Amino acid sequence: MSDLTRPALATRTFDLFGFLSRYGTLVALALLIAFNLAFTRNFATLQTLNVNLTQVCTIVIVAVGMTLVIATGGIDLSVGSLMAISGALAPMIFMSKIVPIDNIYLAVAIAMLVSVVVAGLFGLFNGWLVAYFRIQPIVATLVLFIAGRGIAQVLTNGNLQTFTVPQFQWIGLARPFGIPAQVIIMAILVLAAAWVLRRTLFGRSILAIGGNEKAAQLSGIAVAKVKLAVYAITGLCAGLAGLIVIAINSSSDANLVGLGSELDAIAAVAVGGTLLSGGKATIVGTLLGALTIQLVRFTLLANGVPPAAALVVKAAIIAFAVWLQQQNRSR
Amino acid sequence: MRRVELIRTIGTYGVVIALAALVLFGFLRYDRFLSTFNVMSVLRYNSMFALVSLGMCFVIMTGVIDLSVGAVAAMGSVASALASPYGLAPGLAAGVFVGLAAGAINGLLVTRAHLLPFIATLATMLAASGTALLLAGNQTVSVSYDSGFIAFGQGNFSIFPVPAVFALLAYMLGSVVLNFTSFGRTVLAIGGGEDATRLMGLEADRVKFIVYLASGGLAGLAGVILAAQFGAGQPIEGVGWELFAIASVVVGGTLLTGGMGSVGTTLAGVLLLGILFNVLNFENGLGWISLSAYWQSVIRGLFLLVVVILQAKLAGTRVAI
Numbered sequence: 231m232s233d234l235t236r237p238a239l240a241t242r243t244f245d246l247f248g249f250l251s252r253y254g255t256l257v258a259l260a261l262l263i264a265f266n267l268a269f270t271r272n273f274a275t276l277q278t279l280n281v282n283l284t285q286v287c288t289i290v291i292v293a294v295g296m297t298l299v300i301a302t303g304g305i306d307l308s309v310g311s312l313m314a315i316s317g318a319l320a321p322m323i324f325m326s327k328i329v330p331i332d333n334i335y336l337a338v339a340i341a342m343l344v345s346v347v348v349a350g351l352f353g354l355f356n357g358w359l360v361a362y363f364r365i366q367p368i369v370a371t372l373v374l375f376i377a378g379r380g381i382a383q384v385l386t387n388g389n390l391q392t393f394t395v396p397q398f399q400w401i402g403l404a405r406p407f408g409i410p411a412q413v414i415i416m417a418i419l420v421l422a423a424a425w426v427l428r429r430t431l432f433g434r435s436i437l438a439i440g441g442n443e444k445a446a447q448l449s450g451i452a453v454a455k456v457k458l459a460v461y462a463i464t465g466l467c468a469g470l471a472g473l474i475v476i477a478i479n480s481s482s483d484a485n486l487v488g489l490g491s492e493l494d495a496i497a498a499v500a501v502g503g504t505l506l507s508g509g510k511a512t513i514v515g516t517l518l519g520a521l522t523i524q525l526v527r528f529t530l531l532a533n534g535v536p537p538a539a540a541l542v543v544k545a546a547i548i549a550f551a552v553w554l555q556q557q558n559r560s561r
Numbered sequence: 562m563r564r565v566e567l568i569r570t571i572g573t574y575g576v577v578i579a580l581a582a583l584v585l586f587g588f589l590r591y592d593r594f595l596s597t598f599n600v601m602s603v604l605r606y607n608s609m610f611a612l613v614s615l616g617m618c619f620v621i622m623t624g625v626i627d628l629s630v631g632a633v634a635a636m637g638s639v640a641s642a643l644a645s646p647y648g649l650a651p652g653l654a655a656g657v658f659v660g661l662a663a664g665a666i667n668g669l670l671v672t673r674a675h676l677l678p679f680i681a682t683l684a685t686m687l688a689a690s691g692t693a694l695l696l697a698g699n700q701t702v703s704v705s706y707d708s709g710f711i712a713f714g715q716g717n718f719s720i721f722p723v724p725a726v727f728a729l730l731a732y733m734l735g736s737v738v739l740n741f742t743s744f745g746r747t748v749l750a751i752g753g754g755e756d757a758t759r760l761m762g763l764e765a766d767r768v769k770f771i772v773y774l775a776s777g778g779l780a781g782l783a784g785v786i787l788a789a790q791f792g793a794g795q796p797i798e799g800v801g802w803e804l805f806a807i808a809s810v811v812v813g814g815t816l817l818t819g820g821m822g823s824v825g826t827t828l829a830g831v832l833l834l835g836i837l838f839n840v841l842n843f844e845n846g847l848g849w850i851s852l853s854a855y856w857q858s859v860i861r862g863l864f865l866l867v868v869v870i871l872q873a874k875l876a877g878t879r880v881a882i
Contacts (some may be wrong), residue, residue, distance in 0.1 A: 242654060246679060251872065254856050275877065276701055290718070291793050292582065305679075306802065337610075359866075359870075361871070363869075363873040364873055365869050365872075365873050366817050366818065367809055368626070368679075368807075368817065369807075369817050369865075369869050370869065372804055372807060372808060372811075373862050373865050373866045374862065375804055375862075376804065376805070376808060376861050376862040377858060377861070377862020377863060377865075377866070378859075378861045378862070379858060380855050380856065380857070380858025380859035381859055383853070383855035383858070384853065384855045384856060385857060387853060388853060388854070388855055421747070442584035451711075457615070478597055489800070492815030493628075493686070493687075494684055496680075496681065496683065500680055506677050506679065506680065507677070533728070536695070536699075537691075537692060537694070538691045538692075538695040539695060540691070541688065541690055541691030542687070542688045542691035542692060542693070543686065544687055544691075545684040545686075545687035545691065546684070546688070548680065548683070548687070549670060549674075549676060549680070549681065549683045549684040552677070552680050553674050554675055556675060556676070
């Protein structure tokens with residue numbers, strides 16, 4: 231910044247739009263934190279941090295998969311319903327409603343594995359529709375958005391499943407070294423996905439497909455396989471998020487688990503700076519986007535703004551953030 | 562071009578044939594399926610979805626999307642419930658007005674701020690949902706039963722439910738607009754290829770704005786019916802309506818890529834998805850099977866699946882990208 235005070239550089243116009251659209255999310259996050267440090271009581275405590283992180287976790291986990299899908303130029307509306315399916319399935323297995331399993335550890339392990347894999351398979355189904363039938367992603371995933379929650383409700387007959395199974399609930403309640411378990415899972419996922427996207431052939435293929443599918447195909451990328459994989463990964467992420475949600479709640483309600491989370495995840499991705507048309511994506515941006523949206527909500531609620539008004543503000547922020555990014559792109 | 566014609570034909574007749582088959586199935590299997598009471602109840606209940614889907618049909622034909630309709634309908638129901646003590650006309654006006662306002666915001670965000678339709682209408686959805694809760698004070702708002710307002714949802718013209726008559730009129734108007742006005746042709750032209758439309762000198766932005774305005778207004782009207790039919794403005798109703806409307810439009814044979822579609826078959830799509838639920842209820846009533854209401858989502862999803870796969874197959878591998 232000291233450069234700007236020198237007369238020689240004074241003529242250089244500071245590209246405000248360019249700066250904001252590139253670092254806007256980070257700036258917004260910094261401003262929010264500064265505001266909270268100044269005005270919100272008890273903000274700088276470990277508890278506040280943990281509350282915010284645990285609330286944002288499931289959205290980030292879903293949004294990591296969503297980022298990959300959006301990077302290929304697609305979208306996945308079914309993630310909330312897939313969360314409901316895995317959330318419905320897991321308790322049925324570890325509470326031995328399907329087959330009796332004596333050892334609780336074995337039961338929990340099978341429950342987690344099966345429900346996440348099932349969600350992944352449904353994701354694969356999405357990918358199959360998109361890649362092999364060339365159905366528009368928004369319509370292809372609409373099928374499971376509608377049917378998926380229905381499947382979860384049919385599985386449980388719409389009943390609430392309650393449970394107290396610490397062997398399972400560590401995924402949402404345990405705090406090794408004071409850090410919530412799901413935050414650790416989230417961090418690992420974010421790092422892994424960021425690495426994959428930047429450093430691996432698979433990651434570069436994802437971006438190439440989103441940038442120009444035909445060119446990617448011609449340059450020898452197995453477009454269909456990559457698409458299958460990203461939708462399956464998103465399904466797996468959604469399945470995992472579903473488990474965390476029910477672990478925190480000690481109950482699973484197929485009508486509610488994951489409701490609306492597809493839109494939360496998409497908003498996080500968009501605010502984070504990933505192009506919704508594909509071809510450019512940032513996992514860390516998605517994390518920052520989700521944190522920003524969460525912190526906006528927290529800031530408003532902590533300062534006495536009613537939740538409904540917070541929704542309106544959230545909407546304005548999403549629209550503004552995306553608008554800002556587009557200003558840079560269009561020039 | 563011929564291939565597109567073929568899809569159109571199958572899209573058109575497919576849904577009508579499926580609807581006819583379902584009605585026939587219901588008529589042969591259940592005693593009271595075609596009783597006046599049942600038919601009118603189905604029409605009354607589905608008129609809300611029909612209105613929302615009509616707006617969505619135009620939106621999709623223009624090549625864009627509107628995710629806000631469910632939340633806007635909820636907002637409309639609250640606004641009309643709040644205005645209902647002053648009579649039917651003020652209640653109706655309030656609901657439609659907030660819908661138009663939301664539609665105008667969508668239109669401006671898309672045509673002036675150049676936001677992607679998906680994100681713009683997602684933001685409006687959140688804002689409308691928040692506004693509905695604010696207006697309603699986080700609870701359902703009872704409508705006035707003395708002012709004549711509820712007639713709009715519960716009343717009849719002779720034997721026909723008032724909301725169904727309005728929905729039918731809206732579809733007739735929509736059909737005329739689409740098929741016999743330059744506006745309608747422009748809608749399809751924009752969906753077919755926006756750049757080409759601009760080069761031809763058609764005002765794409767103006768048409769898009771009007772389409773969003775109409776979609777918002779129709780969602781607001783659906784909200785009025787919601788309030789009048791169930792006696793309350795419901796700020797948290799309408800979740801997922803947008804996606805069911807999209808499903809109805811797609812089942813009706815309108816391509817999601819825009820540029821092609823039909824108003825009449827959208828209505829058939831709405832009725833098809835609505836009657837499925839009705840048939841399920843009757844089937845349960847027979848006592849042979851007991852499928853919970855939750856199966857309706859699964860069956861609707863399967864229907865949508867069959868339709869989109871058929872569309873994709875018929876379109877070959879190129880059209881539906």
